[in-house]
Amino acid sequence: MRKHKNEDFNYALFGNPIHHSQSPQIHNFFAKQTKILHIYKAINIPLNQFSLLVNYFFENNIQGANVTSPFKKEAYFLSNKLSKRAQIAKSVNTLKKIDNKCILGDNTDGVGLLSDLNRLKFIKKNFSILILGAGGAVQGVLLSILSLGCSVYILNRTVSNAISVVNQFKQYGNIKIFEKNDLKNNFFDLVINGLSRNVQYKNNLIPLSLLSSKTFFYDMNYGLENTPFLNWCMKINAKYVADGIGMLVFQAAHSFLEWHGILPKTDYIIDILNKN
Ligand SMILES: NC(=O)c1ccc[n+]([C@@H]2O[C@H](COP(=O)([O-])OP(=O)(O)OC[C@H]3O[C@@H](n4cnc5c(N)ncnc54)[C@H](OP(=O)(O)O)[C@@H]3O)[C@@H](O)[C@H]2O)c1
CATH class of the missing domain: 3.40.50.720 (NAD(P)-binding Rossmann-like Domain)
Structure with a gap:
């Protein structure tokens, strides 16, 4: 397995492709706004290596992650516990490390x-x-x-x-x-x-x-x-x-809430992203 240097980030987005994603920018806004140590990086996961790499990251520094296309179903099966909404959706876009043996799957879409x-x-x-x-x-x-x-x-x-x-x-x-x-x-x-x-x-x-x-x-x-x-x-x-830029910001805010217990402000971020 190719080694990823993951000491410098503690939250991530897993998907393929992810080059178009604006999630890292949004999470940077949240980190600055709340002054929480929240360093978020997008990681392109090869199609057949989702569970291998996600488990590797969660055994290391990662405390939580978002999951995007095409891995939401795999994330559902990988989760050891599920929120009620993820259980009903059978699809997971938010992972949270509970402890070394348990990853919680949620869905904020x-x-x-x-x-x-x-x-x-x-x-x-x-x-x-x-x-x-x-x-x-x-x-x-x-x-x-x-x-x-x-x-x-x-x-x-x-x-x-x-x-x-x-x-x-x-x-x-x-x-x-x-x-x-x-x-x-x-x-x-x-x-x-x-x-x-x-x-x-x-x-x-x-x-x-x-x-x-x-x-x-x-x-x-x-x-x-x-x-x-x-x-x-x-x-x-x-x-x-x-x-869907507003949806992206709101689902990210609710993932942040799941991870840190704080719902960040969103409106000014949607305005900034809409102007870009
Ligand atoms: N704004 C946001 O916050 C937000 C949140 C979630 C998702 N999204 C976006 O929503 C999109 C879908 O995400 P997803 O996770 O649902 O992906 P997914 O699970 O891979 O589902 C893809 C959907 O697109 C259809 N599809 C794929 N290729 C097609 C083609 N060539 N012709 C017709 N239909 C085709 C699939 O139909 P089949 O069933 O026939 O394969 C399926 O319904 C992504 O682009 C994602 O970035 C945005």
Whole structure:
């Protein structure tokens, strides 16, 4: 195994790829704001070495870590204990060292997304919501959205993955596979994109008859340039559109809370990142 010099950081992000991630910048803001010794580094993990490397880091200096695509499911299986929300999501984005024998798995994606949708005023109780995707991120956010009493429709490339997500969450609220005849004479209030960043969107992705000028569009992806989903939103002249930078900041703040017991301030960080 290639040796990593990890004496100089105590928190990390594990993913592949991670070069686009703004999490280290966000955690630096939190560390400065709270004056807590919190040195956070993004680490690209080779696809077949997740548990080997994570165990290695946790046996050394690492006290906690975030986990991103494609390892959230592996993180779920690696955790020795789970928070209730991670248990339900079957997906973990936050790891915390309890002691040398125990790693706690949590999931802060749901509270992160909901906090940002509330900040943007993009969500209300009982909304009809179309969610694109059925991966770890979507599993992480569904409990929060269903808890609001919203009706959720899942559209995913691999239908069997969508069916499995619907079966996983149907006891928590109104969720089904999207079919073109859904919402007859009605519109989606909100469309959330939870697909991988580089997926290209065809014009006929969602029947335009199911969208209105009041529909909100939220991309969990983010980046310096517009994401492909946001470009698609522009093409269809969507009015209310946001990327996932706010979600990223809020989920990071809730991971910080899990690790240090303090919820850092977030609004000024979202403003700074939006201006970059
Ligand atoms: N802003 C935030 O804080 C935040 C938080 C979490 C995640 N995210 C972002 O959300 C995205 C998804 O993350 P994840 O953890 O859910 O990833 P994941 O578990 O790997 O899931 C990927 C999803 O994308 C679909 N997909 C992948 N390639 C595709 C293609 N070529 N065509 C159509 N569909 C495709 C997959 O469909 P199949 O089931 O068919 O494979 C699956 O639904 C990532 O880009 C991540 O950065 C952002």
